Amino acid sequence: MANVTVKLFANLREIAQTSSLSLTGESVKDVLLSLTEQYPALKELVIEEGGDVKLCGYINVFLNGNNIKHMEGLDTILNDDDELGIFPPVSGG
Amino acid sequence: MKVICVAGYKNSGKTTLVTRLVEALSEHGKVGTVKQMLHHRFNPENTDTGKHFDAGADLVAAITDTELVTIKRNPSLEDALNSLADNGADFAIVEGAKSSDLPKIFLGEPEGSDEVSNILVKLPVKSDWDIAAIVELMHDQPEWVTLDSLIMKVRSNPDLCLSGGIATFTGIVRRINDNVETTAIDFEKYEGVADRAIEKICFDMKQKDNIIDVLIHHKTGLIKSGEDIVYIVVAAAHRQELFQTLADTLEHIKEDVPIWKKEYTIEGDFWVHDKL
Numbered sequence: 137m138a139n140v141t142v143k144l145f146a147n148l149r150e151i152a153q154t155s156s157l158s159l160t161g162e163s164v165k166d167v168l169l170s171l172t173e174q175y176p177a178l179k180e181l182v183i184e185e186g187g188d189v190k191l192c193g194y195i196n197v198f199l200n201g202n203n204i205k206h207m208e209g210l211d212t213i214l215n216d217d218d219e220l221g222i223f224p225p226v227s228g229g
Numbered sequence: 230m231k232v233i234c235v236a237g238y239k240n241s242g243k244t245t246l247v248t249r250l251v252e253a254l255s256e257h258g259k260v261g262t263v264k265q266m267l268h269h270r271f272n273p274e275n276t277d278t279g280k281h282f283d284a285g286a287d288l289v290a291a292i293t294d295t296e297l298v299t300i301k302r303n304p305s306l307e308d309a310l311n312s313l314a315d316n317g318a319d320f321a322i323v324e325g326a327k328s329s330d331l332p333k334i335f336l337g338e339p340e341g342s343d344e345v346s347n348i349l350v351k352l353p354v355k356s357d358w359d360i361a362a363i364v365e366l367m368h369d370q371p372e373w374v375t376l377d378s379l380i381m382k383v384r385s386n387p388d389l390c391l392s393g394g395i396a397t398f399t400g401i402v403r404r405i406n407d408n409v410e411t412t413a414i415d416f417e418k419y420e421g422v423a424d425r426a427i428e429k430i431c432f433d434m435k436q437k438d439n440i441i442d443v444l445i446h447h448k449t450g451l452i453k454s455g456e457d458i459v460y461i462v463v464a465a466a467h468r469q470e471l472f473q474t475l476a477d478t479l480e481h482i483k484e485d486v487p488i489w490k491k492e493y494t495i496e497g498d499f500w501v502h503d504k505l
Contacts, residue, residue, distance in 0.1 A: 228488030
């Protein structure tokens, strides 16, 4: 079980009313389930409806600054002090 | 440009500290200073330049044997700092400006009734201060960037001798969208990750043939309509790759950098990504 920091941005941050929190989990999936349990209002934005736990297309998850889609996605294993960033589509520039 | 303010009451040693900092920082780069002189007139009415100004000149420039001075109206600390940045200052030291939000070194103790914000460190009045430590502190401050400061940086790139052109882009907050007026946009970024994404874009763009330099600066926080959001400066050997790279860089910023916009309009506010 890893202790990780989860950073929330934009409307996700507004809904949860926090920009940063600590959670534990073995994989990214665990932490997301834990997050949506703690903040049910985030659930429909982050996790797709259906049996399998799937990330909504709208959401990006970064692990230590890198997109999890370049790793094992939701099954990516976490280590202590990892940082997860969870956010909607970017709109800079 | 790194900015620091030296604040304190009269006779606390501000000017002495500023001069020592100027000497020390001059070894690391170009130094500018700002002296805030409230309730003073720099250019008195009985001087020639004072008479020019009082007759209605919008700007008065004065040249002596060793100095160039520009006297403008509607003074602001922000304009003064922008001017130093535009001229390529790497460091700016402001003497005074106790009531500003700038990062400060305070000499002595602020009086009870005085609300002084952003004090990085309090130092004793008229002392033998550790200048090297203050120089270190300045390096940790955020950068004050203007479009011209980026152009100055590009111009000082030794490889610029290979360049035939410099192109720039300034992103601004658009005021009217489909007949609705936007008052401001708030830009939120993923600290650290956004900066690295921007560095990667500069690095990747510079790998292309004949691209000599690429600089990007993206502001964050609340930006009012009409004001600047992002600057891109590109130097290249020839115009074809120059304009293409400028456009490509902007597209990469929009796709790869974790920054989000919340738009405030007279009809309400919304997250821009939700409207796309």
